[in-house]
Amino acid sequence: MSGLFHTLNIGAQSLYATRQGVDTAGHNIANAQVEGYSRQRVNLTQRDPLETMGILIGNGAYVESITRSHDDFVEKQLNLAHQESGRSATRAEAMKSIEEVFSPDLSASISDEATKFFNSLQNLSNFPADATVRTALVEAGHDVAAAFRRVDSSLNANRQGLNQKIYDIAHKVTDSAREIANLNVKIQISEGGIGEVANDLRDQRDKLVRELSQQIEIKYYEDGHGMLSIRGPSQVTLVDGGHSCSVNLESNSENSGLFDVSIMDWEGHSNRNVTNKMDGGAMEALLQVRDVDAVKLIEKNNHMAATLIAEVNDVHQQGFGLGAFSEHQGRNFFEPADDFDSTAASFAVADVIVQSNDAISAASTANAPGDNVNLNLLIKLKDKRMFSDENVTFNGYYSNLTGALGLDVVRAEHVKSANDLLVSNINQKRESVSGVSLDEEAANMMKWQANFTASSKVITTIDEMLDTVLQLKR
């Protein structure tokens, strides 16, 4: 049988529920600007009615649960998009820094220096015996050599820089995996006993997963205990329940001592090398630019250097010099490289030329100081189609190379902006579901406040009624 105290109880419960509403609104407002936060909602439910003398009487309301507004599907989409955007943004950034090596603004580019070198040959062709003009040619040779060396060292420095970033990301991935494993445990503990959903912990874990997906390729699923299992490149397990892997780096002596990436499980047993097995995330982009794009450019630079050195030397060896060299042939103008990979790095004017500019072989006949025939043969190299099956000139090859690089950068930027747009669209979707709106919270607060006021009115009314009942006795 219900009485006044029963009604008093309904009022008190209602006070509690509405206070909880204000609480949650406050929590939402406090987290309005927190990244990854999903707004929470108080779910009030009617209590089961009581049967009193054949009548079912309402029994008030109670807080059944507090849930977060969250859409798993959108979250998955967002993580996929992050994987792509992490890769494309990193690639665009890395390519841009390589692009600077070949900046057209640079006045000491290989192309400019080669042009100057050929013009110095022309000048010497005008005055084959002039010592000053000979010295100028040697200087121009030094400049060409320096331009090649600069490109080579800049590209290698870029590879080192990317390597450092790979190091940073490897540590980030290890840290994130560990934190996710910790959260797995916490979530299991908080949810396990009471069948509740640990909203805030899950928000934190979602945020970490999102960050992780920007760095490295991942696939994940949730097991029955609310724990997240994450697999990385080539299906290697990154997180399994409360365990997490560590990402290890080993320098690879076959790749200039740059890092290979491997993933080791928590027991330290298996260590899988996943360097060439990435598919998505910043890590893949960094490895790709470091080991493919930059390497290709370094090779092209070496190829260009090797071809120029060979062609110039071939002609130069046919000629005669001045003074002590006026009856001798067979000298190189540029020092030939010992092996292809270090051609550009070791590019230099031959010692014999550096020591005496009389060694420059301008003449095609012995003892002929005015002979410029060999110089003219050297000059013709400028227009000689010496690259790509004798289809492209030296300068053509260089301009093709830079054009292609420029297009690569443009493509990388396009992909990046497309992915940025995608991420921002999906993010809007996510925000639309999970984001906090202050207006809404203000309205909610007003609602709960009004409810709170009304509930307390119920209590004071019951109080007055009790007074009335107590006065009956007097």
Place this chain on the structure above:
Amino acid sequence: MRISERMRYDIVNNRVQDAKSDNANAMERLSSQKEIQKLSDNPIGAAQMIRYRDDIEGLRQFQKNIEYSKGFLDRSEEALKSISDNLIRAKELAVGMANDTVDKNSRAATSLEIREIIDEVTQLANTTFNGRYIFGGFRNQTPCLSLDGDYLGDDGRIFLEVSRGNFRPINLVGRDIFQASPAEKEKGHYDMMTALDVLYDGMMNSDKALMHSALNELDFQLEKTTNNHATLGAIGNSFKQSGDRLGSEEVLMRSRLSKVQDTDVYEATSDFKRTEAVLQGTLSSSTKLLQPSLLNFLQ
């Protein structure tokens, strides 16, 4: 669509960033006056720029080559002109002295003048330009004609590139000027100095037959010299034309380069104005977008 707080801030942030970066781009183009700063600004244009620059430097070098060779050619022409003058003078003297009325002593006296002409022609043959003996072929650091009239140079022809792939000779080889070719010798012609020597001997010894044969030979030498002179003139003319053409080609090439690499100032200015307006609009609407909230109206 439900709009959350973070969405509003993100939208404002993105829009302001976009407007700012457009505006900064336009300003960059305007202040640097360069359309292409990075390869990715216009990859095709950047590649063209590299080619055009190389072409322009090449054209300038060809013009320089022509400029350098001009002095050489002028000097050669002057020398040949003076040699012709001397030959004509020798011929005049020979014609005058071949007359029967002239006595032996006058001929002997005039022979001294022929000797001077011989010296002078030898000197002219050894004309230098910038320390180079211009008729010596490739052996041009040493005199090309000995005092005995022997040619000491070689047959080297100095070629210079005057337009892409087009190498032209700038020198005449002394052997062609001063020495009779085997074919000419077969026809009974002499070397130039021999012809003058024969004339000198004829005068000295008052040998009219010798003088006559020398006179005929001088006609031949004069014709040969004049032909060589004409060859030089032709080279000089073609160089001048090439030079003019190179100049206009360079102008053309520069305008092409400028089209690719330089900012169109009017366009960039209007871009700047436009993006500036967009930026200001975005900023002022942003403040309005961020302000209102139900909280502002709650007491």
